Amino acid sequence: MDPIVRFQNICKTYDGRSQVVRDLNLSVERGEFLTLLGPSGSGKTTSLMMLAGFEMPTSGEIYLDNKPFSGLPPHRREIGMVFQNYALFPHMSVGENIAFPLQVRRLDRQEIVTRVRRALDMVQLPGVIDRKPAELSGGQQQRVALARALVYEPAIVLMDEPLGALDRQLREGMQIEIKSLHQRIGVTMIYVTHDQQEALTMSDRIAVFNGGVIEQLAVPKTLYDVPANAFVAGFVGENNLLRGRLARRIGDEGEVDMPGIGLIRGRLGEVAEGQPVVLAIRPEKIALGTGSCPPGEGNRLSGNLIERIYLGDQTKLTIQLPDRQTVTVKAGSLLFDAAEGPVNVSWAPEDGIVFAA
């Protein structure tokens, strides 16, 4: 199937000196939930704005249904948009806000009324139709913005950190609602966030942005389990990044030499022998052994337990290695009782991944 949106060799600079988006190539499949994830200033909003027509690419072309898109002004692009601050019209009631895109399209009065009601039901907000946006809570405003962007049934809906201003509980509730809404109505959603947890929860696919380029585009599980490089490994989920030098390649594994610690094995990315590397290992993959308790198989390291953080369902332990690097271990909350002092840690070689530093 053809992609609904295709960015082709898109470059963007605002000031003529720094490239905010660099040679972006990205295809968005029809009906998918695609998330643009990345740190602040990585070009996510800029990409979204180019798609919506508020910014012009410096070079390259965006295609919608294989037709070039850049000549079209924003109001003729038929793209729904939910802004970070909602951008509701304060002088209009909730009903008028949602009716606005329908009035613009000159639907007849009766049709508008029924559609507005349906949209409000859809975001589970009946009974606020006559209120002004200022009289709603943040979460309610967010839903109104969503209803307004969906009511005229655009094929694509863009959302720029729509949940950024909400508290954690509300945010998690809204994540689920948006996701189920997406599954119900089958609209293509492009979603921007810098919250990796949110991205993992909601997305069909995630594009990880960094410095104006896509570091990796993959489904959440792949992104988490098989990050393409050190940046993605560090940005998506928690990871210990241990520095060393690649000593030897053995098949698809490699031995990393860490001075003062020894040789550690891990799965290999694309690196050459002798190069400085980073070994990424997730905290929950590390087993901890204290005192006489024997550590597991595979890579075995000894160090000092220097910090314990109680997380409720889990304990986060920080262990300092002989070369002063630290590793974080997540373990059951029982281990909170572990005494500070010498400990052993171990993990299976295939759980660690070696990237070029």
Place this chain on the structure above:
Amino acid sequence: MTAVHADGALLQPAEAKRLARRLARSERSARLSALLLVTPLLLFLLMVFIGPLLMMLSRGVRDAEVAQALPATVLALRNWRHDAPIPDAAFRALADDLAKAHTPAAVADAAARLNYALPGLRAMLMSARARMRNLPVDPRAFFVGLSPRWDDKETWSAIRQASGPLTDFYLLSALDLRRSSTGAIEAVPAGESAFVQAILRTFGISFGVTALAILLGFPFAYLMATTGRRMAGVMMLILLLPFWTAVMVRVLAWSMLLGREGIVNDGLRSLGLLSQPLDLLYNRTAVLVSLLHIFIPYMVLPLYSVMKTIPTSQMRAAASLGAPPAMAFRRIFLPQIVPGLAAGSLLVFIHSLGVFVVPAVLGGPREQGLPVLVVNYVTKTPNWGLAAALSMVLLVSVYLLYWLFVKLTKTVTPSVSAR
């Protein structure tokens, strides 16, 4: 519907009533402390502004001069109606009153007041006082002998109508109306007075200035609100620069610029573009231009401040929802800046209404509005009553405008100030 409302628990009626009472109480105490905070300013205004203003305005309806100088006459005329013959008692009383006035100054104010109502009455009264050596045997013959107009009912009508203590004479005059000798309100004959014309002219000029200020100020404010920080700063400076000099100085500068020997005419002539100097001064255009120059900041600043509160994302949202720029402007931008537009218009309009210097210096006789007349009646040909009445007309019209403003901004944007 039972359990829950959209945004909170549904309350039992009794509980709700108690809650409402508590809310009212807490709001009342908040209002009270707010009132306490503005008390100093209120007292200050009362003392230096509202008090003197009321005193000045009261002159527009007060009528004490005649009653003070001619008390017996006023008493004698109290029950006289215009359709009855002039009573002898009135002549006698007037003779009494005048005989008691030992200096001309004693009746001067009354004479002046009567002269407003009936030109020539001052001279009649003053000469009668001068001839009053001792009480005449037949006062009627004495007065009529001095001037046949003493036999005219209109003369006595004027005295009776001026006997106070309150009068609508000045207010009616300010509107080009008067009371006929029978007491009915009638229009002043055309050509005799032109206050209404002056009022209309004042409003016309102010309206013109306001319209021009919107026309020129709107794009300026828009640019200022949407451009970068730096540029906005420069624009603000340009806007406020004229404030650094006094209005009078600016007006004189305009007159130097636009005069027949002024910079503009000299320049054009030395370029060979003109043979005859243009009449740029003493006309409506000169007044409009200079008023606009003085008052345009009052339009731009309120507009700018409301435009600044509308985030770009709102206009972008409108576009993404399918509204072409013109429609987004009309439906999203314009309604939200109505308060600023109304405030700016009100400021410019009221200031233009009240300004005195500009038409006085730059306008010809056809540009002299109400304020010039008021100043005239205070300084040149003193008639405080009329000055006060004209001021009252100005004040009332300003208040009406303000009322309109409040109405307008309420109906268009009921909730902008909701939070």
